[in-house]
Amino acid sequence: MKPILRKLSRDVPAMLGLAIVVFVLLLAIFGPLIAPYPGDAAASHLTRRLKPPSADFLFGTDNLGRDIFSRIILGARGALAIALTVVTVAMAIGVPLGLLAGFRRGWLSETVMRVTDVVLAIPQLVLALALAQLMSPSIETAMLALSLTYWPFFTRIVYAETRRLSSSLFVDALRGVGAGTGRIVFLHILPNAISPVIVRATIGLGFTILVAAVLGFLGMGATPPAPDWGLTIAESRVYLPTAWWYVTFPGLAILLTVMGFNLLGDGLRDLVDPRIRRSR
Amino acid sequence: MLRFVLRRTALVLPSLLGLLLVTFLLIHAVPSDPAAALAGDAATPEQIARLRHQYGFDRPIFEQFLLYLDKVAHLDFGESAFSHRPVTLDIAQRLPATLELTFCALALSVFVGVPLGVMAALNHNAWPDYLLRIFSVLGIAMAAFWVAIMLQLLFSMQLGWLPLRGELSSTMAQPPRATGFLVVDCLIAGRWDAFADALRHLALPAVTLALGGLATIVRFTRAGVLDTLQQDFVFYERAMGYRWLRLVWIFVLRNSVTATVTQIGLLFGGLIAGGVVVEAIFDWPGIGSYTVQAILTGDRQVMLAVTLLVGTVYAAVNILVDLVHGLLDPRLMEQG
Amino acid sequence: MMPLLSVRGLKVTIRTDEGTAQVLDDVGLDLERGRILGVVGESGCGKSTLIRAIMGILPRAGAVERGEIWFEGENLLSFSEAELARDVRSSRIGFIPQDPLLALNPVFKVGSQLLEVMRWHAPSDGTRGSERRKRHVGRLIGLLKRLQVPDPEGALERYPHQFSGGQRQRLLIAAALACSPRLLIADEPTTALDVTTQHQILLLLRELVAELAVSLLFVTHDFGVVAELCDDLCVIYAGQTVESGPVRSILDSPAHPYTRALLACHPDRATSFRGIPGSVPSPLAPPPGCRFAPRCGDVRAICSAGNPPQARAESGAEVRCVQYSDWSADLLVRSHES
Ligand SMILES: Nc1ncnc2c1ncn2[C@@H]1O[C@H](COP(=O)(O)OP(=O)(O)O)[C@@H](O)[C@H]1O
Ligand code: SF4
Ligand SMILES: [Mg+2]
Numbered sequence: 001m002k003p004i005l006r007k008l009s010r011d012v013p014a015m016l017g018l019a020i021v022v023f024v025l026l027l028a029i030f031g032p033l034i035a036p037y038p039g040d041a042a043a044s045h046l047t048r049r050l051k052p053p054s055a056d057f058l059f060g061t062d063n064l065g066r067d068i069f070s071r072i073i074l075g076a077r078g079a080l081a082i083a084l085t086v087v088t089v090a091m092a093i094g095v096p097l098g099l100l101a102g103f104r105r106g107w108l109s110e111t112v113m114r115v116t117d118v119v120l121a122i123p124q125l126v127l128a129l130a131l132a133q134l135m136s137p138s139i140e141t142a143m144l145a146l147s148l149t150y151w152p153f154f155t156r157i158v159y160a161e162t163r164r165l166s167s168s169l170f171v172d173a174l175r176g177v178g179a180g181t182g183r184i185v186f187l188h189i190l191p192n193a194i195s196p197v198i199v200r201a202t203i204g205l206g207f208t209i210l211v212a213a214v215l216g217f218l219g220m221g222a223t224p225p226a227p228d229w230g231l232t233i234a235e236s237r238v239y240l241p242t243a244w245w246y247v248t249f250p251g252l253a254i255l256l257t258v259m260g261f262n263l264l265g266d267g268l269r270d271l272v273d274p275r276i277r278r279s280r
Numbered sequence: 281m282l283r284f285v286l287r288r289t290a291l292v293l294p295s296l297l298g299l300l301l302v303t304f305l306l307i308h309a310v311p312s313d314p315a316a317a318l319a320g321d322a323a324t325p326e327q328i329a330r331l332r333h334q335y336g337f338d339r340p341i342f343e344q345f346l347l348y349l350d351k352v353a354h355l356d357f358g359e360s361a362f363s364h365r366p367v368t369l370d371i372a373q374r375l376p377a378t379l380e381l382t383f384c385a386l387a388l389s390v391f392v393g394v395p396l397g398v399m400a401a402l403n404h405n406a407w408p409d410y411l412l413r414i415f416s417v418l419g420i421a422m423a424a425f426w427v428a429i430m431l432q433l434l435f436s437m438q439l440g441w442l443p444l445r446g447e448l449s450s451t452m453a454q455p456p457r458a459t460g461f462l463v464v465d466c467l468i469a470g471r472w473d474a475f476a477d478a479l480r481h482l483a484l485p486a487v488t489l490a491l492g493g494l495a496t497i498v499r500f501t502r503a504g505v506l507d508t509l510q511q512d513f514v515f516y517e518r519a520m521g522y523r524w525l526r527l528v529w530i531f532v533l534r535n536s537v538t539a540t541v542t543q544i545g546l547l548f549g550g551l552i553a554g555g556v557v558v559e560a561i562f563d564w565p566g567i568g569s570y571t572v573q574a575i576l577t578g579d580r581q582v583m584l585a586v587t588l589l590v591g592t593v594y595a596a597v598n599i600l601v602d603l604v605h606g607l608l609d610p611r612l613m614e615q616g
Numbered sequence: 617m618m619p620l621l622s623v624r625g626l627k628v629t630i631r632t633d634e635g636t637a638q639v640l641d642d643v644g645l646d647l648e649r650g651r652i653l654g655v656v657g658e659s660g661c662g663k664s665t666l667i668r669a670i671m672g673i674l675p676r677a678g679a680v681e682r683g684e685i686w687f688e689g690e691n692l693l694s695f696s697e698a699e700l701a702r703d704v705r706s707s708r709i710g711f712i713p714q715d716p717l718l719a720l721n722p723v724f725k726v727g728s729q730l731l732e733v734m735r736w737h738a739p740s741d742g743t744r745g746s747e748r749r750k751r752h753v754g755r756l757i758g759l760l761k762r763l764q765v766p767d768p769e770g771a772l773e774r775y776p777h778q779f780s781g782g783q784r785q786r787l788l789i790a791a792a793l794a795c796s797p798r799l800l801i802a803d804e805p806t807t808a809l810d811v812t813t814q815h816q817i818l819l820l821l822r823e824l825v826a827e828l829a830v831s832l833l834f835v836t837h838d839f840g841v842v843a844e845l846c847d848d849l850c851v852i853y854a855g856q857t858v859e860s861g862p863v864r865s866i867l868d869s870p871a872h873p874y875t876r877a878l879l880a881c882h883p884d885r886a887t888s889f890r891g892i893p894g895s896v897p898s899p900l901a902p903p904p905g906c907r908f909a910p911r912c913g914d915v916r917a918i919c920s921a922g923n924p925p926q927a928r929a930e931s932g933a934e935v936r937c938v939q940y941s942d943w944s945a946d947l948l949v950r951s952h953e954s
Binding site: 511514516520523524534535609610 | 668671673678700701702704705706710713715718719720721722723724729732733736737775779791
Binding site for chain 2: 012013016039111114115117118119120121122123124125126127129130131133134148153206213214217218220228233237240241243247250251254257258259262263266
């Protein structure tokens with residue numbers, strides 16, 4: 001493990017990603033302590049509407065006079081909460097299905113994988129939007145809809161790894177010495193399949209933040225006055241082109257966060273993927 | 281070759297059926313009343329009940345699916361609750377605009393992305409590579425709807441260089457509809473003014489869409505070239521004194537783009553789906569803005585039809601991708 | 617007169633994640649015009665790296681630290697990459713690779729690959745454009761005929777995977793000869809082939825060298841091939857030349873313990889089928905003094921004290937072993953002086 005970490009620490013983009021992710025995590029945890037105007041999550045100050053960036057309001061104020069800088073910091077918690085929930089639920093569905101399909105042969109495995117393929121072929125964004133809308137828009141339905149469209153990625157990965165490992169000599173040997181199926185799956189296969197799952201989860205966190213922002217933007221996720229980044233961008237459109245800061249900074253927040261997860265995920269993938277590892 | 285295409289098409293049909301079934305179940309498993317949506321806000325409970333019976337929404341769900349399937353087989357996707365026109369007609373009218381936009385975005389991302397990917401690979405683990413990797417991640421990490429608004433803000437509202445929305449200026453007379461592809465129709469009619477105007481309208485949405493695809497193309501080209509550079513034949517070709525530029529851009533690249541071509545196939549589906557929000561923001565009269573409308577109004581017929589459409593395009597493009605693979609690599613062609 | 621190719625005191629290092637590998641350390645060889653020089657050593661001794669250094673294509677992390685590579689009176693190390701690619705490779709030095717399947721580009725026709733080489737490197741004869749190309753095709757077809765490739769015209773239109781291993785190697789020999797180079801370098805070109813094909817190809821190579829008046833640097837780990845093909849011999853161990861001289865004299869009376877051990881393992885001579893005990897030391901941490909010391913049957917204390925210098929054995933071969941030098945006396949003198 002040590003040399004792997006050392007390699008990761010030499011990968012400049014990956015370390016940049018890690019730094020961003022840690023930074024956003026800190027914002028999510030300590031946001032209300034850091035934000036200059038923690039009350040601006042909900043409060044409104046009609047006397048200072050749409051002020052451009054200044055020393056008092058680093059990123060300016062919005063149409064209700066709220067400090068955009070504070071609201072972006074406060075929004076980190078919601079964004080990460082959605083992403084973590086969605087990826088966790090998707091993993092909870094996808095990983096067991098992948099193990100099942102990979103370790104068992106026969107119609108059950110076939111059915112699971114066919115359904116997985118089909119769900120993968122559905123345009124994710126469209127399905128998530130449709131489900132969220134039909135289930136009456138709210139944060140919870142948005143998260144459920146996203147989870148329902150993201151689990152197949154994990155099933156695919158775990159299935160491939162399980163198939164590879166369970167046909168290897170080493171599992172045959174374990175069977176030979178009388179190890180039970182449960183033991184083989186949980187002690188030997190799962191730990192080996194875990195690294196590609198981590199890579200996919202990291203990238204998935206970024207992707208989910210992005211899609212959740214689209215939901216917020218279309219008014220199918222967070223509801224006002226939540227300091228949601230996507231929602232804020234939607235609210236800002238009416239005040240363009242004057243209030244450029246209103247749209248710019250929430251978008252940059254999304255950009256930075258998603259970039260952090262992607263850079264980190266790419267770095268991890270380079271470490272895990274033997275094809276790329278060879279070329280270093 | 282024809283046999284190959286037919287066989288692949290036959291293989292795709294069950295998947296499309298599965299796609300339709302899963303989407304149908306998901307959409308219908310959701311607690312909401314399609315009849316109420318169809319009837320509109322002002323409808324009385326009796327009217328809703330009548331509609332429910334008329335459309336078969338009171339039957340068991342599997343029966344509903346079979347009924348739906350029978351209609352789909354006749355290219356009948358029902359009526360849009362929003363436009364009150366047959367969904368098939370709406371889609372046929374809007375599809376060309378979406379394809380036009382998607383092709384442009386795809387071409388942009390391929391022609392810029394492939395060279396950048398090669399450059400990143402040649403400078404593996406050096407600063408140009410790091411910068412390109414960061415930039416390509418940037419392309420993926422930007423929310424398309426935000427990029428769209430920012431581009432509008434800069435190029436339309438502030439600088440006034442490019443139009444804000446739409447496919448053609450309202451002052452410009454439409455060319456007669458021949459292919460449905462506006463740019464092509466302008467050319468056919470010899471309308472150069474309209475052609476230039478259409479291109480100017482195409483620029484911002486195409487660039488917005490291309491950014492996400494660009495990143496993917498850069499990454500996969502980079503990985504492919506890195507992989508190829510490890511091969512023995514690259515050393516051999518250098519040892520034989522191949523010109524370096526030709527070696528990289530012809531002999532290495534052709535071996536490296538297999539994965540990129542696969543990605544182009546996947547991207548096409550992704551671009552059509554990703555175009556949903558972008559089209560809505562730019563008021564592009566295509567499938568995307570249609571879908572957003574349908575979603576916001578809970579229009580199930582349209583949602584189902586669009587899902588099937590994207591799935592079909594996706595499958596068709598992937599058959600095409602396999603064909604291109606065969607052309608790129610003679611060994612695959614022989615395996616059939 | 618100076619030899620066609622002369623490598624002097626070549627030292628090559630490759631940076632790796634684990635440290636700097638001293639892959640070549642003081643390699644020397646001389647190849648006279650019209651002769652065949654065999655380079656022999658176990659796998660991992662640095663033979664391929666030696667070839668890469670001569671061609672100027674080291675791995676990105678590799679570097680020539682010291683030494684000279686003289687070819688036709690010029691030091692190749694002073695050439696830039698562009699000069700090597702333009703003026704040396706193919707046109708003056710032809711290369712025959714180890715694995716003919718991996719060496720050919722799988723997605724281009726054989727003809728277009730060979731003609732690409734000739735396009736840039738074939739000697740000019742005043743013709744241009746399609747006329748020139750036609751002459752190239754003609755020359756290739758002639759060479760393929762000479763190399764006994766069936767249906768030479770058709771061969772140019774086919775892809776690499778459509779040939780057998782032996783046919784592919786003939787294609788590559790034709791490619792190496794296509795631009796009439798003065799020197800051929802072959803890196804274990806017959807290892808991937810079966811014994812009969814191997815024999816046929818060696819025979820062809822020997823005929824061609826005589827016919828076309830080229831010189832051949834032939835890398836192998838097989839003494840049988842050396843005996844069949846080569847005039848001179850250079851034995852390499854762990855990145856160092858340990859013995860060099862005419863093939864006959866070395867085979868008759870090998871001087872260096874490593875050469876003797878290699879010969880003892882060869883199936884034609886071996887009394888028992890065992891390799892040399894132990895393995896080639898890692899170039900990351902070569903043993904001090906004589907690099908063969910950990911595996912040598914004749915090892916003595918002085919062997920690890922420093923790098924043994926070259927000395928002349930009775931057979932006439934140059935040998936790097938304390939048994940043949942008065943180096944121990946040297947060392948004593950030097951240690952007294954300091
Ligand atoms: N690109 C490289 N990176 C690190 N080590 C290398 C590289 N190429 C060769 N080596 C090391 O150099 C030594 C000699 O390799 P090589 O020249 O291929 O030997 P041979 O051709 O005699 O089998 C080996 O120990 C090998 O591990
Ligand atoms: S120098 Fe010593 S260890 Fe080296 S080969 Fe000669 S006798 Fe053996
Ligand atoms: Mg070798």
